Amino acid sequence: MPELYDTRAPNPPSRAILIGIKLRNTLMHETEESLQELQQLTETAGIEVVATTIQPRNVPNPTYFIGEGKVEDELKPLIAELNADAIIFDEELSPAQNRNLERALEVATIDRTGLILQVFAQRALTKEARLQVALAQLEYALPRLTRMWTHLSRLATGGGGGRHLRGPGETQLEMDRRWVRRNIGHVRKALDAVEKQRHVQRRNRSEKIKVSLVGYTNAGKSTLFNRLTGETVLAEDKLFATLDSTTRKLDLPQKQQILLSDTVGFIKKLPHQLVAAFKATLEEVLEADLLLHVIDVSHPEAEAQIAAVNVVLEELKATDMPMFMVFNKIDRLKSDDEGLHILQCQYPDALPISAQRGDGVPALIEALAQRFAERGTDISLCIPYTEGKTLDLLHKHGIVLDTEYTAEAVHVKARLPNRYLKSVSQFLVSS
Ligand SMILES: Nc1nc2c(ncn2[C@@H]2O[C@H](COP(=O)(O)OP(=O)(O)OP(=O)(O)O)[C@@H](O)[C@H]2O)c(=O)[nH]1
Ligand SMILES: [Mg+2]
Structure with a gap:
């Protein structure tokens, strides 16, 4: 059965020419950065990049996206010279453009969406x-x-x-x-x-506090997940290293326990088919009490990546969720880095960390502990000695602030997460 749904292309191309398009309303450096990301995606898909070109284009040509002259006079000879077997566009081609290009050039023609789909297919x-x-x-x-x-x-x-x-x-x-x-x-x-x-x-897990990592692909979510939970989820310098969500317990100081989830990263122009298909996974992750938005602040496009993540969160109707911004990879920056400074002015509450080296991680844990400590309530209880279980529960999940032993019962003052209040309600006394 898995084979039936194994949609990895059996003979993926091996040598590709990448084509970036500088449209009228985009800046050259944006086209270049995007093309560089396309190169990473291509390499992640196991395809060698033999050339990259940028075509200025005010409006896409309906037949080929780029001009007919470019196709005949530039691309065709380049493909022959470099022995390329694919061209990859950094845009979404219409089905007709895709077909026309394949016919004219006689090599596989892939667009950004198709490439992202192939990477996902290989990594699922x-x-x-x-x-x-x-x-x-x-x-x-x-x-x-x-x-x-x-x-x-x-x-x-x-x-x-x-x-x-x-x-x-x-x-x-x-x-x-x-x-x-x-x-x-x-x-x-x-x-x-x-x-x-x-x-x-x-x-079964709905009682627990849930925190989910979100962020641009390669931001360091899995590295942070591993550091916080002691796990060994795959983290590597490749786009979309993670496609499945993993959830683990994480004990915070003061005994709160949260469930931390790591999941698929986002990317600019994430194909809507993928967002739709991954909706269930993403919605589950986004049913969290808090999101940790991990950002690679050492990336020149950090700000654009934050925006791209927000676009996907919007699509998932998750923009109102409580969120901590986590500025990762600070070990790569000098302390007076201008880009970081600008971002810090924009997001003054962001937590700077290095998931790889551990800097700032204790402060992040502390921030989480504080956040969820608010959910506890201070209570006074009178617990008969026969109710050892209730005492255990208080010690395990709460913070016992004061204990007084009398002949009949134990009088306890404790701070307990609200979700456990019901289990001890019969022993509550007014303080
Ligand atoms: N220098 C440095 N590198 C880091 C840090 N955190 C993560 N990395 C590196 O960044 C790369 C990506 O890390 P991952 O943890 O796989 O990133 P991710 O966000 O899970 O990426 P996807 O699963 O692909 O969406 C890896 O090579 C990590 O070693 C950090 O704090 N500093
Ligand atoms: Mg990951």
Whole structure:
């Protein structure tokens, strides 16, 4: 079954020319930074970048996005000279532009969305993530069924689905579309089942305080997650190292316990198909009591990355959630770094840390402890000696401030997180 939904391209291209477009209302350095990110994505997908070019373009050409002359006189010879087998656009191409370019240049033509989808496809490990990526890929493929996607129909016959026969008068393309639509249905169903299962697990955790890491890809979320929880989640200098969410307990000083979640990172122009497909995972993560927005402040585009994360949070209707801004990778900066200074003026409450070296992490833990200490209530209790369990609960989850032993009972003053108040309510006395 996993094979049926394994939408990794079987023969991905190996040598690509990247094409950035400088549109009228963008600045050159923005186009360059974006192209550099595209290069990282391409390398993450295992494709070698043999050249990058920037094309100025006021309005996209409907046929090729770039001008016809550029395609014939520049790209074609460049592809031949460099022996490239793909071109990758840093924009979303329309299905028609994609097809026309593939036809004219006879190499795989990939756009930013398609590339991000491929990276996700390679990196998805769990059944749920695979299904989510498969759903996004199928939705993306539906209007685009070109050569690049023919592996989908091969999977249809090879993956146990049986041969599907062409109906009367049905073209190959129509047949492919029918196949994709049917599979969108299958994948949705399978995904529903997995998500229901997770919903049950989630209910079991609903009592606990939840904190989720969010942020741009490569900001250092997993590194911070590992540092805080002692875990060994994969953290590496690659985009989208994490696609699945992981949740672990984290004990704060003063005994509060929180559940910390690490999840998929965001990126500029994150394909909406992916946001939609990952909605369940993301919504769960965003059901948190607090978000930690991790920012790589050593990145020249830190501010734009904050904005990109906010765009996705908006799409998920999560902009009103309580959030701590965490400025990561400060070890890479000098203390008088101007960029950091500007960001600090904008976000005066942000917590500067180095997840890798540990600087600032105790202050972050303290900030979390303070935040959730507010949720506790000071109470006085009179507990009979037979109720050892209640005393244990106070010691385990609360802070015992004062204890007085009398002949019949123990009188205790304690600070207890609100969610435990119900369990001790019968022993409450007015102080
Ligand atoms: N110098 C420095 N590098 C860091 C720090 N934190 C993380 N890194 C590096 O940044 C890279 C990305 O870190 P990850 O923790 O994988 O980032 P992430 O946000 O989980 O990324 P994705 O899962 O891809 O979205 C890794 O190479 C880390 O070693 C830090 O405080 N300082
Ligand atoms: Mg990660």
